[in-house]
Amino acid sequence: xxxxxxxxxxxxxxxxxxxxxxxxxxxxxxxxxxxxxxxxxxxxxxxxxxxxxxxxxxxxxxxxxxxxxxxxxxxxxxxxxxxxxxxxxxxxxxxxxxxxxxxxxxxxxxxxxxxxxxxxxxxxxxxxxxxxxxxxxxxxxxxxxxxxxxxxxxxxxxxxxxxxxxxxxxxxxxxxxxxxxxxxxxxxxxxxxxxxxxxxxxxxxxxxxxxxxxxxxxxxxxxxxxxxxxxxxxxxxxxxxxxxxxxxxxxxxxxxxxxxxxxxxxxxxxxxxxxxxx
Ligand code: FE
Ligand code: FE
Ligand code: ZN
Numbered sequence: 001x002x003x004x005x006x007x008x009x010x011x012x013x014x015x016x017x018x019x020x021x022x023x024x025x026x027x028x029x030x031x032x033x034x035x036x037x038x039x040x041x042x043x044x045x046x047x048x049x050x051x052x053x054x055x056x057x058x059x060x061x062x063x064x065x066x067x068x069x070x071x072x073x074x075x076x077x078x079x080x081x082x083x084x085x086x087x088x089x090x091x092x093x094x095x096x097x098x099x100x101x102x103x104x105x106x107x108x109x110x111x112x113x114x115x116x117x118x119x120x121x122x123x124x125x126x127x128x129x130x131x132x133x134x135x136x137x138x139x140x141x142x143x144x145x146x147x148x149x150x151x152x153x154x155x156x157x158x159x160x161x162x163x164x165x166x167x168x169x170x171x172x173x174x175x176x177x178x179x180x181x182x183x184x185x186x187x188x189x190x191x192x193x194x195x196x197x198x199x200x201x202x203x204x205x206x207x208x209x210x211x212x213x214x215x216x217x218x219x220x221x222x223x224x225x226x227x228x229x230x231x232x233x234x235x236x237x238x239x240x241x242x243x244x245x246x247x248x249x250x251x252x253x254x255x256x257x258x259x260x261x262x263x264x265x266x267x268x269x270x271x272x273x274x275x276x277x278x
Contacts, residue, residue: 002243002275003063004212005029006255006264013045014052014099018061024261025268028063028252033092033104038071038084041095049098063252064099065140065174065209068092068106074126075109075119075151082122085109090130093137100136103208103252105174108141108152108161119151124164131167140174140208145182145224153183153222155201162202172206176256177242178213178227181234184220188238195247204247212239212253212271228257229267240274249275 005026011017021029034041056062072085089106096104111119131139141161146153151161158173165171175198181187185194198204214232216225230236243253255267 001027001060002249002272003028003252004243004255004268004271005252006257006259006268007031007067010035012042013048015048015055018052018055018059021061022055022059024265025272026264027060028065028254029061030065030067030105030254030256032069033066033095034069034088036067036069036071038069038088041091044095044098046098052099064102065252065254066092066096066099066102066104068104070107072106073109073112075111075114075122077112077114082126086126086130089126093130093135093139096137097135102137103140103172103174104137105140105142105209107144107150108158110149111151112149116151116157119149120157120160121164123151124161127161127171128164128166131165131170133167133170135167135170138170138172138208140172142174142211143176143180143183145179146184146222147182147224155198159202162206172208173202174209174211175207175248176211176213177234177239178211178215178232178256179224181215181219182217182221182223184222186219187242188219188234191238191241191245195245199247207248208251210242210248210251210253211256212242213256214239226256226258228259228263229255229270236270240271243271244275 007030144152214227
């Protein structure tokens with residue numbers, strides 16, 4: 001069974017998110033752990049979580065892909081921003097323990113002029129300070145478009161972070177189709193080749209989730225402008241091959257396309273129709 005859902009708008013509770021996902025025909029979803037601009041997270045409501053777990057079990061929602069706020073930058077040139085990022089990451093991972101065995105995705109960061117090597121070292125240091133062997137969450141580095149000073153524009157950069165992480169079994173990758181395409185990975189021309197490269201450099205065993213997006217821009221433009229499935233430069237035929245690919249088909253697919261509910265429900269139905277196993 002295809003696992004597909006979208007990044008839901010902010011909600012006051014987990015049960016409401018699960019119901020929202022279910023209404024859209026989704027069996028997985030993404031959400032911001034707090035305001036995407038950062039700030040304080042809403043307190044955990046244990047009664048809500050109990051209802052959420054029961055509802056999710058009933059409707060087969062078994063995979064959450066939480067998303068860190070965009071302001072979390074573990075490799076900013078400003079020490080106070082790096083520290084703020086560590087505080088949010090630590091707090092978010094504590095909160096994730098209320099939904100154990102799920103994924104927490106984040107943008108590795110922007111080095112803001114310090115250089116890629118320094119950035120990679122700072123990200124790895126932060127993760128090594130915060131990840132523990134006891135945690136029940138897998139933390140995912142997202143493949144990035146390479147806008148500005150973003151780290152994670154290549155599989156090599158992601159691997160350079162991954163190889164430094166002590167708790168290796170608690171870290172992995174989330175593959176964003178729009179970002180990878182914008183970064184220069186030609187998934188339209190050679191999907192197998194891109195995945196072979198991913199496997200050689202990082203390892204497909206470290207790939208846990210896919211952000212399924214079309215792109216407004218051609219391959220290699222480093223823009224990061226998401227488009228609705230089939231209305232961008234990647235195209236529906238390629239995105240259909242992505243969800244059907246044997247190396248990917250069992251992963252959760254999260255839509256981050258510019259849609260309202262109706263559009264998301266239509267994209268979810270369209271992708272379900274496009275896979276042989278439904
Ligand atoms: Fe993201
Ligand atoms: Fe993404
Ligand atoms: Zn993006």
